[in-house]
Amino acid sequence: MKILRSAKLLLDDIDRHLVGRLHNDSRTSIRTLAAEVGLSAPSCSERLKRLEDCGAVRRFTIDFDAAPLGYTLQAIVRVKSLPGQFPLVEKLIKEIPECVTCFKVTGDDDFVCHFYLRSIAHLDDVLKRLHGKADTHTSIVKTAPVDRRLPPL
DSSP states (O other): OOOSSSTTOOOOHHHHHHHHHHHHOTTOOHHHHHHHHTOOHHHHHHHHHHHHHTTSSOOOOOOOOSGGGTOOEEEEEEEEEOTTOHHHHHHHHHHOTTEEEEEEOSSSOSEEEEEEESSHHHHHHHHHTTTTTEEEEEEEOOOOSSOSOOOOO
């Protein structure tokens, strides 16, 4: 991975615009992006390629609503492995398809996981996979006042 311009990853206004615009809508065409920033399509494409090469842009994806897919409940689960169980717990978490994000953290817990679930019974079934191997503390998500935003560029 190349570093973009310096160790500080300095972006100019065009780079910031491209990243912000694609963050909001990854389907925006190169032609539209180029027109917005005053570049030719090939120049704009080269800028995006550079942002990808340095790792600043890793992938182009979608934002979705899980509720129409039947996942009406979200939970944040803090997981603390029981002694000697850490590798197994990490493996089990990776195998749980309802876990959409997992952070390995410092402090009292080992992992903080975000789950999409169909019901409380579904949550219970998922947590049973960790029973006897980890202690869990669950919080049900009510809303997301801040959802998937970029840090200051």
